[in-house]
Amino acid sequence: xxxxxxxxxxxxxxxxxxxxxxxxxxxxxxxxxxxxxxxxxxxxxxxxxxxxxxxxxxxxxxxxxxxxxxxxxxxxxxxxxxxxxxxxxxxxxxxxxxxxxxxxxxxxxxxxxxxxxxxxxxxxxxxxxxxxxxxxxxxxxxxxxxxxxxxxxxxxxxxxxxxxxxxxxxxxxxxxxxxxxxxxxxxxxxxxxxxxxxxxxxxxxxxxxxxxxxxxxxxxxxxxxxxxxxxxxxxxxxxxxxxxxxxxxxxxxxxxxxxxxxxxxxxxxxxxxxxxxxxxxxxxxxxxxxxxxxxxxxxxxxxxxxxxxxxxxxxxxxxxxxxxxxxxxxxxxxxxxxxxxxxxxxxxxxxxxxxxxxxxxxxxxxxxxxxxxxxxxxxxxxxxxxxxxxxxxxxxxxxxxxxxxxxxxxxxxxxxxxxxxxxxxxxxxxxxxxxxxxxxxxxxxxxxxxxxxxxxxxxxxxxxxxxxxxxxxxxxxxxxx
Numbered sequence: 001x002x003x004x005x006x007x008x009x010x011x012x013x014x015x016x017x018x019x020x021x022x023x024x025x026x027x028x029x030x031x032x033x034x035x036x037x038x039x040x041x042x043x044x045x046x047x048x049x050x051x052x053x054x055x056x057x058x059x060x061x062x063x064x065x066x067x068x069x070x071x072x073x074x075x076x077x078x079x080x081x082x083x084x085x086x087x088x089x090x091x092x093x094x095x096x097x098x099x100x101x102x103x104x105x106x107x108x109x110x111x112x113x114x115x116x117x118x119x120x121x122x123x124x125x126x127x128x129x130x131x132x133x134x135x136x137x138x139x140x141x142x143x144x145x146x147x148x149x150x151x152x153x154x155x156x157x158x159x160x161x162x163x164x165x166x167x168x169x170x171x172x173x174x175x176x177x178x179x180x181x182x183x184x185x186x187x188x189x190x191x192x193x194x195x196x197x198x199x200x201x202x203x204x205x206x207x208x209x210x211x212x213x214x215x216x217x218x219x220x221x222x223x224x225x226x227x228x229x230x231x232x233x234x235x236x237x238x239x240x241x242x243x244x245x246x247x248x249x250x251x252x253x254x255x256x257x258x259x260x261x262x263x264x265x266x267x268x269x270x271x272x273x274x275x276x277x278x279x280x281x282x283x284x285x286x287x288x289x290x291x292x293x294x295x296x297x298x299x300x301x302x303x304x305x306x307x308x309x310x311x312x313x314x315x316x317x318x319x320x321x322x323x324x325x326x327x328x329x330x331x332x333x334x335x336x337x338x339x340x341x342x343x344x345x346x347x348x349x350x351x352x353x354x355x356x357x358x359x360x361x362x363x364x365x366x367x368x369x370x371x372x373x374x375x376x377x378x379x380x381x382x383x384x385x386x387x388x389x390x391x392x393x394x395x396x397x398x399x400x401x402x403x404x405x406x407x408x409x410x411x412x413x414x415x416x417x418x419x420x421x422x423x424x425x426x427x428x429x430x431x432x433x434x435x436x437x438x439x440x441x442x443x444x445x446x447x448x449x450x451x452x453x454x455x456x457x458x459x460x461x462x463x464x465x466x467x468x469x470x471x472x473x474x475x476x477x478x479x480x481x
Contacts, residue, residue: 004252005175006243015240015253018218024077032079032136038386039133046468047402049129050386053378055136056126056468061372064169064365071175072166075156075237080143087148097149099158106164106270110277113161114317117281121288122313126467153222156237163237165364168275170233171265171354172258172361172424177230177242177251184250185228193227193242193251196220204247218245227251232265262354262428263435269346272353273325279360280324283456284317286367290462328356331448339433339441352445355428359449362421363456366414370460373410375469377401402469414460422453 006012014020031054039051046052059074066073125131139162146155156163179185190197196207200215207217220242221227223235227242227250243251267275287293297312306312332348341348381397388394426446433442 001255002178002252003255004180005255006251006253011253015243018216018244021076021239022082024073025079025082028077029079029082032140034383034386036133036136038382038389039129039136042129042386042389044129046127046129047375047378048382048385048399050382051129051132051136052126052468053375053382055132057371057375058379060368061376063166064361064368067166067169067173068361068365069174071173072170072233072236072238075163075166076239078163078237080140080155080160081239083140083144084147084152087144087152090144090148094148099150099154103158105158105268106274108158109161109164110270110274112159113164113274113277114281114321116161117285118313118317121285122310151222152219153224157223157235164274165278167234167236168278168357169361169364170236170238171261171275171357173233174255174258175253176233176256176261177225177227177236177238178254178256179228180250180252182228184248188248190247191226192218192220192245192247194220194224195245196241197245197247207245220245232261232267234267234271258358259424259427259431262357262424263431265354267350267354269350272350272356275353275357275360276325276328277321279356279363279452280321281317282360282363282367283324283452283459284320286363286456286459286464287320288313288316289465289467290459292462328353328448331444334444335429335433335441338444339436339438341436352429352432355425355432355445355449358424358428359418359421359452362418362424365421366417366456366460369413369417370410370464371467373413374405374466375402377404378469405466405469411461415457418453418456418460422449425449 006015014023017023035051035054038049042049042051046056063074119125123131125135142159143155146159190204190206192204192206195209197204197218197220198207198210198213198215199218200210200213205213205215207213207219218241222239222241223237225236225242227246230236238253240253243253293316297309297316300312300315301307304311329346329349332352335352336343336348341351343351378401380401381399384394384397388397426449429442429445429449430439433439
């Protein structure tokens with residue numbers, strides 16, 4: 001049963017309010033500014049600095065929790081988009097460019113995400129408040145430059161690795177944008193959900209074609225999603241522009257069964273690659289936190305006669321992610337052959353790729369839950385300390401809160417999350433096989449998914465660095481152990 005959350009009095013009234021997004025963005029902007037300040041001038045000890053604690057412990061943990069319960073609200077509240085007011089002024093002096101056709105896909109952001117994850121490990125971003133602050137400044141600067149030179153929404157859709165990470169995980173969220181009556185959309189000439197709306201004296205007009213018109217303006221979807229055709233949460237920032245722009249109150253924010261997306265949506269190949277990349281890169285990120293990684297790195301260093309951490313880390317990323325993508329393709333082809341299909345190229349991977357999405361969500365949810373729970377209470381003293389650096393009377397920070405870690409809960413919670421992810425992926429695999437008319441076609445993919453879960457559980461069961469917390473004094477950034 002679908003429930004339109006906008007029918008709830010407080011929710012609907014707030015979302016339709018013109019300044020609702022700003023109200024969500026402002027607290028995160030203030031937190032970001034304070035974190036950047038503390039990262040630059042505060043104590044350069046990761047567990048006692050707001051920049052590292054808020055970004056690497058709390059943001060990531062709360063992100064997966066919110067996506068699992070409500071959807072991609074972090075993109076909705078993204079403070080980077082508050083640069084839009086400045087970009088509107090800068091556009092008067094800057095050239096107007098179109099994003100290259102060759103880059104209107106996810107391949108650029110896939111490469112950017114790999115670079116981002118490599119930099120996280122190589123530069124030990126989790127251990128450096130100063131670098132974390134610069135990363136945040138760089139994000140704001142990139143959003144400002146790209147949205148000044150290119151159409152609004154370009155940064156979110158084609159560049160931002162965090163946004164595309166959220167898009168991928170949101171395929172497992174229980175809500176989506178929809179419409180109440182498709183006939184209303186068919187009769188609508190303005191397509192306001194995409195084009196935006198300006199209320200003129202003569203009535204509503206599409207904002208995209210009436211940019212000089214006088215009146216109250218409601219922008220449309222900046223990633224160009226047409227509300228009645230939305231089948232997936234990919235590329236939806238949940239900004240609710242479509243809700244506010246529709247003059248007929250026909251757009252919904254509704255509950256759903258995410259399994260319908262895993263089994264019904266037909267993703268482009270670049271979307272499938274992004275989902276697979278995030279799974280295998282997430283595994284690599286967790287593996288790099290256990291002793292087995294350092295043992296393997298030392299053996300590789302001796303074999304290759306090198307002490308270059310950059311080279312070893314790059315090889316580990318390329319070999320593991322490359323092997324994962326290649327093996328996934330071979331298993332998908334095996335399932336296709338059992339189903340009697342002999343499509344060329346990567347069609348098989350596109351057909352079965354959606355099955356990885358629940359497991360990808362579970363991988364990151366389990367991993368981020370670990371980071372969040374190992375430092376969940378640390379946000380209180382680090383915020384106090386950052387505010388005290390500004391001269392505010394906030395009292396003495398209580399660093400004993402950093403020791404409040406539910407150690408007995410960590411691994412069982414991760415196991416439960418991964419089992420749920422496996423159940424979702426198994427459902428998607430067998431549903432696809434049923435559509436193909438041969439349930440046995442699901443067996444290679446199912447066995448492969450089980451193997452990946454077993455490997456992931458083994459990694460999570462190892463002694464793991466409590467990065468960014470006061471409980472991991474032996475974890476020193478940089479170099480081989």
